[in-house]
Amino acid sequence: MTDNIFDGFERALLDLCPLDQLRVQESPEAAAILWQRIDALGYTDALVAERHGGAGLPLAQVQALLYIAGKSGLSLPLGETAVARALLADAGYRNDGSCIAMAKPLPLGGAEIICPDVPGAALVSRVLVNWRGEWLLLAREDAQALPGGYRRQASASLQWASADRALLVFSRPEADVESICNALHAAAMAGAMERILAITVEYAQDRHAFGKPIGKFQAVQQELAVLSEQACSAALAARMGCMSAGYLPDRLLAATAKLRASEAAARIAAIAHSVLGAIGITQEHPLGLFTARLHEWRATAGTELRCAKVLGQAILDDSQSTLFDFVRNRLSPSAAL
Template identity: 55%
Template sequence: MTDSLLEGFERALADLCDDDAVRRSETGEAAATQWAAIDALGYTNALVPDECGGAGLSLADAFPLFLAAGRAGLSHPFAETAIARAMLAKAGRESSGECIAIAPAVAGGDHIACRNVAGGALADLVLTQWRGEWLLLPVSAALRTPGVYRPQASASLQWRSADAAVFRFRDDEADIMAICNAAHAAGMAGAMQRVLAMTVGYVNDRQQFGRAISQFQAMQQELSVMAEQSSSSVFAARIGCAAQGHLPDVLRAATAKLRACEGGERVAAIAHAVHGAIGITEELALGLFTRRLHEWRSVGCSETYCATLLGDALLRQDGASSQVILDFARTQLAA
């Protein structure tokens, strides 16, 4: 991803995703118009192969776009749409500008249920894996339950059967949990960068005892912890998207999600502790981003799932020495 392409995307996001625009889209107001403007930029086809009309970028190349979308506060599932369009293009379906969420389905009978789909209420379609097939399901045909953290932007969705799918295909290489982990980790990392920037700006402006509270040692300690957690989450999210194609590696994606979940919890807690009561007001955009952090942390794979996945992979290695652990990290997790 060249700097010029990323800068163009960030400039467009700055115009389309200011705080008021994000608040409106979170409630569903003008969300479709905002998405149409985002999609018209062409970045949603970044992973689609050249021969299918896309940019043909790899997941590693597109990572800065995912990070920028999370940092800007884009309410729609941008990273998921980009990955889904690449998968659909490979399967022979051309996109027509739809916003596509990706979410695992809950097993049980013929009903297909996707719980707490991040941005699901704003998406046009949901891509999920069901009984060995990938199904593209219209949100308009689903029974909706408001999301926990963003009741008007996210939702739990349920369809009566697989017959509701508008397109279905097989892709044995794609792992839905890995896709969600990589996409959510990138969004969380971007949101943490934004929360850190907002907090630094606040403590530099806030005066107490005649000087900015950023000059107090206790506050500097909190900011350093936030910066550490944010930076390590960005690094991990980059590793989670370190792939030459459009699909993430399972172990790297789990590593990214685990680190982002651990970092996101601390960043959100410190940010609200620093801001105090003003942090939960509607006038301040902080809550828009900390709610995202908690939502992304709760959907897809949990920390326990990711840690267990990594632990099982490590235990399958020969021996349990420190050298074995280092070799595992170097050969299995490093980009």
């Protein structure tokens, strides 16, 4: 893919997702129409192997599309759908054009499958769940649903009585839903942070106090500098987390990317809301939409604590390497290629 193709996707997505329509598009009816238009662009099959009719691109190249989706404010799980379609195509499932969420269930002992706070789950028709060593494709309409904690219209906590009504069951031992979501969410978070940076800088230039823009005050400039630094750091981490020759991410790189993105998200959300003040949390302003999504992604799949534990345990298990050697050899993007 070329930069021109990525630019074309960004232009199309920004046209389909104007800032003043983002809240409206979090309703199921509007989301269904939006998904038909996005799916028609053809990018959702970018990770599907060529033998199955897709583009066969690696995750490292598709990362830019995930970044753009986060930047545009897309409420639908584009990245999850792209990976899910690649997994399902390899399992022999025919693509039906559905938007698909991916979820990590709670480790319970009963037959129930409970997936808390699944991003975009209220707007999809299918959910791909990694449950007890198998992958299950489940219909969202078969689940009991509660509104999500961060996006009550768009996301949901889901519960299925059992796996008996799964549309497809297949095995893919090397595919880990937590690692997949870590990489996808880190990329989307980085894109959302770039948009938050742009919104905050624009407001600081337009808002006047004491006869000049507040962006001219040294204290505000310092805050904007930190915001920019954190956004750039998250973007680099997201690229690292998606560095893979296939469509499945490296577990440690994905955990590293999600940890850095989550740490940056907390600071960026706080700074942006401090600069905009009360207007940033109003229904009329889009900032709250982007920061709510950052917090939702932080709490989903691999949390900061979970990602830190994954990395820490990997370091402890590698008794033959020093910390410097571990970082150089295992947390280098070249290790995944």
